Amino acid sequence: MTEYSDYESVQVFIGVDVGKDTHHAVAINxxxxxxxxxxLPNDENKLRSLISDLKQHGQILLVVDQPATIGALPVAVARSEGVLVGYLPGLAMRRIADLHAGEA
Known part of the structure; x- marks a missing residue:
C-alpha cells in the first residue's frame, strides 16, 4: 500500500462499516x-453512485474496517474511481468505538 502525504487535498472523508449484505457509510467534509x-447495499452501482455524488465536493478518502473479503468491493470500486483508500485495523476500530458512547 502506498503512503499518501498530501492530506490537505482530501475534502471528503467516507467511513464504511462493511457488512456481508449491507454496509453503513458516513461521509463528512x-x-x-x-x-x-x-x-448502503453491497452493490457496485450503488457504491459508484455514492462516490460520483461526493466527488463534486473534492478529493475523497474512503476508510474501511475490513479491506478483504466483504470489504473488497468498496475498496475495489473506490480505487477504480481514483479515490484514496485507507484501512483501520480491528484494534484501532475498538479504541475509536470506546471514545464514542453509542450502540457499538
Whole structure:
C-alpha cells in the first residue's frame, strides 16, 4: 500500500462499516458537515453512485474496517474511481468505538 502525504487535498472523508449484505457509510467534509449517513447495499452501482455524488465536493478518502473479503468491493470500486483508500485495523476500530458512547 502506498503512503499518501498530501492530506490537505482530501475534502471528503467516507467511513464504511462493511457488512456481508449491507454496509453503513458516513461521509463528512473537512468542516465536519455530514454529507451522507445511511445503509448502503453491497452493490457496485450503488457504491459508484455514492462516490460520483461526493466527488463534486473534492478529493475523497474512503476508510474501511475490513479491506478483504466483504470489504473488497468498496475498496475495489473506490480505487477504480481514483479515490484514496485507507484501512483501520480491528484494534484501532475498538479504541475509536470506546471514545464514542453509542450502540457499538
Amino acid at each position: 473537512r468542516s465536519g458537515k455530514r454529507l451522507f449517513d445511511k445503509a
